[in-house]
Amino acid sequence: MKYSTPYIAPTLVVDAVLFQIIDNVLNVLLIKRSKDPHKGAWALPGGYCPSGETTIDALHRITNQKAGVDIKLDMAHVEQLYTFDTVARDPRGHAVSVTYMACGLDISCSRHASEQTQFSPVDSLPKMAYDHADIIAYAHTRLQSKITYTNAVYAMLPKLFTLSQLQLAYEAILMKTLDKRNFRKKFLQLNLITGTDQKQRDGAHRPAQLFRFSSQTLQVLTRSID
Amino acid sequence: MKYSTPYIAPTLVVDAVLFQIIDNVLNVLLIKRSKDPHKGAWALPGGYCPSGETTIDALHRITNQKAGVDIKLDMAHVEQLYTFDTVARDPRGHAVSVTYMACGLDISCSRHASEQTQFSPVDSLPKMAYDHADIIAYAHTRLQSKITYTNAVYAMLPKLFTLSQLQLAYEAILMKTLDKRNFRKKFLQLNLITGTDQKQRDGAHRPAQLFRFSSQTLQVLTRSID
DNA sequence: ACAAAAGTGTTAAGAATACACCCATGT
DNA sequence: ACATGGGTGTATTCTTAACACTTTTGT
Numbered sequence: 001m002k003y004s005t006p007y008i009a010p011t012l013v014v015d016a017v018l019f020q021i022i023d024n025v026l027n028v029l030l031i032k033r034s035k036d037p038h039k040g041a042w043a044l045p046g047g048y049c050p051s052g053e054t055t056i057d058a059l060h061r062i063t064n065q066k067a068g069v070d071i072k073l074d075m076a077h078v079e080q081l082y083t084f085d086t087v088a089r090d091p092r093g094h095a096v097s098v099t100y101m102a103c104g105l106d107i108s109c110s111r112h113a114s115e116q117t118q119f120s121p122v123d124s125l126p127k128m129a130y131d132h133a134d135i136i137a138y139a140h141t142r143l144q145s146k147i148t149y150t151n152a153v154y155a156m157l158p159k160l161f162t163l164s165q166l167q168l169a170y171e172a173i174l175m176k177t178l179d180k181r182n183f184r185k186k187f188l189q190l191n192l193i194t195g196t197d198q199k200q201r202d203g204a205h206r207p208a209q210l211f212r213f214s215s216q217t218l219q220v221l222t223r224s225i226d
Numbered sequence: 227m228k229y230s231t232p233y234i235a236p237t238l239v240v241d242a243v244l245f246q247i248i249d250n251v252l253n254v255l256l257i258k259r260s261k262d263p264h265k266g267a268w269a270l271p272g273g274y275c276p277s278g279e280t281t282i283d284a285l286h287r288i289t290n291q292k293a294g295v296d297i298k299l300d301m302a303h304v305e306q307l308y309t310f311d312t313v314a315r316d317p318r319g320h321a322v323s324v325t326y327m328a329c330g331l332d333i334s335c336s337r338h339a340s341e342q343t344q345f346s347p348v349d350s351l352p353k354m355a356y357d358h359a360d361i362i363a364y365a366h367t368r369l370q371s372k373i374t375y376t377n378a379v380y381a382m383l384p385k386l387f388t389l390s391q392l393q394l395a396y397e398a399i400l401m402k403t404l405d406k407r408n409f410r411k412k413f414l415q416l417n418l419i420t421g422t423d424q425k426q427r428d429g430a431h432r433p434a435q436l437f438r439f440s441s442q443t444l445q446v447l448t449r450s451i452d
Numbered sequence: 453a454c455a456a457a458a459g460t461g462t463t464a465a466g467a468a469t470a471c472a473c474c475c476a477t478g479t
Numbered sequence: 480a481c482a483t484g485g486g487t488g489t490a491t492t493c494t495t496a497a498c499a500c501t502t503t504t505g506t
Contacts, residue, residue, distance in 0.1 A: 007237070007274055007276055008276055008277045009235035009236060009237050009238050009275075009276070009277060010235060010238055010275065010276070010277040010278075011233070011235050011277075012235050012236055012238065012322060048233055049235075049236065049322075050233055050234055050235070050236070051234045051235060051236040051237070051319065051320045052236075052319065052320050053320075054311040054320075055309065055311055055322065056311070080308060080309060082306060083281065083306060083309045083324050085280035085281055085282065093277065093278065094277045094278050094279075094280075096238060096275075096281065096324070098309050098322070
C-alpha cells in the first residue's frame with residue numbers, strides 16, 4: 001500500500017431505492033432536484049457518506065432528512081444493491097455510490113421532507129437525473145428475483161392479509177398476472193404463511209380469510225415461487 | 227447536501243477474491259501479510275482506491291501489483307460482490323471495502339508478485355486476517371449459485387474440455403458429487419456447449435470428446451443446472 | 453336476485469432423480 | 480486380458496401449467 005502521493009479518497013455517496021406498493025402498483029420514491037446538475041429532474045434520495053458513518057447509517061440519515069422516511073420503522077426489508085463508480089457525477093469529480101434498496105408499506109414521504117418528494121410507478125418514471133433510471137431497473141429486477149426465492153414480500157404487506165392481497169403484491173412486482181389456484185396451492189405448500197381465524201369483510205362479497213407470515217425475518221427457500 | 231463541517235470521505239479499499247480450480251479443488255488466492263495489523267496471517271489481495279481511479283481499475287492494478295495476476299488477460303469472469311463497512315479495519319479509522327470476485331484458469335501468481343502469495347483450497351483456509359474468511363465464504367456461495375443459473379464456469383475451463391472435466395469443475399465448486407448421466411443430459415439440453423470432432427487421448431482408456439462453450443460471454447438461464 | 457370477490461381439484465406435460473452396464477483405448 | 484475412464488437409457492416421482500365452477504356476502 002505504497003503511494004508516492006498522499007492518498008485522497010473518492011467522494012462516497014449513498015443512494016436509496018425505496019419501494020412501496022400503492023393501489024396494487026409498484027412505486028418508487030423520488031425527489032425533485034432543486035439544483036444543478038439535473039435541476040428539475042427527478043432523482044433517488046441520496047447524499048454524502050462521511051468518514052466515521054457507515055453506509056447503512058448514512059442511508060437511514062439521508063432518507064430521513066431528504067424524504068422524511070424512517071427506514072428502521074417503516075421498511076422491514078433492506079438490502080445493499082450495488083456500488084457504482086460514477087465518474088462525472090459529482091462536482092468534486094470522482095464519486096462512488098453505494099446503493100441500497102428498501103421495501104415498506106404505508107410510507108408517507110412528505111412528513112418531514114426537506115425536498116419535494118413523490119412516489120412514482122416504476123413502469124412510468126418521469127425524466128430521471130443521472131443513471132437513476134438504470135439503478136431503479138436494476139433494483140426492480142433484484143426485487144423480482146428476491147420475492148421468488150424468499151419471503152421478502154412480507155415487508156410490503158400488512159401483518160394480516162388475504163391471499164388475494166398477497167397475489168396482487170406479487171403481480172405488482174412481477175408485472176404479470178398469476179393463476180389464482182396455482183399461486184395459492186404453491187404458497188400454502190411452502191409454509192411461509194399461517195392462516196388465522198379472522199376474516200376480512202370488505203364489500204358485497206364473501207369475506208376472505210386473513211393470513212400472517214410465519215416469520216417476519218428473511219427466509220430463503222430452496223423451491224421457487226412462480 | 228449541507229454540512230456544517232467540511233466533507234471528509236472514508237478510506238476506500240478494494241479487495242479481491244480470485245478463484246481457480248487446481249487438481250479438481252477450488253482454490254483462492256491469498257497473500258501473507260508482512261505488516262501489522264494481522265502480520266503473518268493470510269489475507270485477500272487488496273489496496274487503496276484513490277480518487278480518480280474506478281474501483282474496477284483499482285482491482286486490476288492491485289491484483290497485478292500484489293499478486294502478479296492480470297485479471298484482464300487471465301480471468302474471464304469478474305463480478306462485484308458486496309461493499310463492506312469495515313469500521314476498525316484501517317489504521318486511519320473508517321474504511322469502506324468494495325469486494326470483487328474473479329474466476330480464471332492456469333493463474334500463476336508468483337510471476338511479478340510484490341508479496342508472498344499462494345493459492346489455498348477454499349475448504350481448508352489458513353488463519354485469515356480481518357473478516358476475510360467470511361468474505362471468501364460469501365464469494366463461494368455466490369459462485370455456487372452463479373454456476374447454477376449461468377454459464378459462468380466457462381471462465382474456469384480451457385477452450386476445449388471434456389464433459390468429465392466440466393462435471394469435475396461443478397463438483398469442485400458445489401462441493402458435492404453429481405450423477406454423470408443426469409449431468410450430461412441436462413447440460414446438453416441447455417445448448418450452452420457444442421461438441422467438436424476432436425478427441426482427448428489421455429491414458430489407457432477410451433478418448434473423450436472435446437466440447438466448447440457456445441458463448442464465451444455470460445448467459446443467464448431460466449432453468450437451473452443441478 | 454344479482455353482483456362481486458373468495459374459495460376450491462384435476463389432468464397433462466415436463467423436469468428431476470435414481471440407477472448399471474457396455475465401449476474404446478493403452479499396457 | 481485387464482484396467483481405466485468414456486459413454487449411454489429407462490422408469491418413477493415430483494413439479495408445473497392449464498383450466499371453470501360454487502360459495503358467501505351486501506345491496
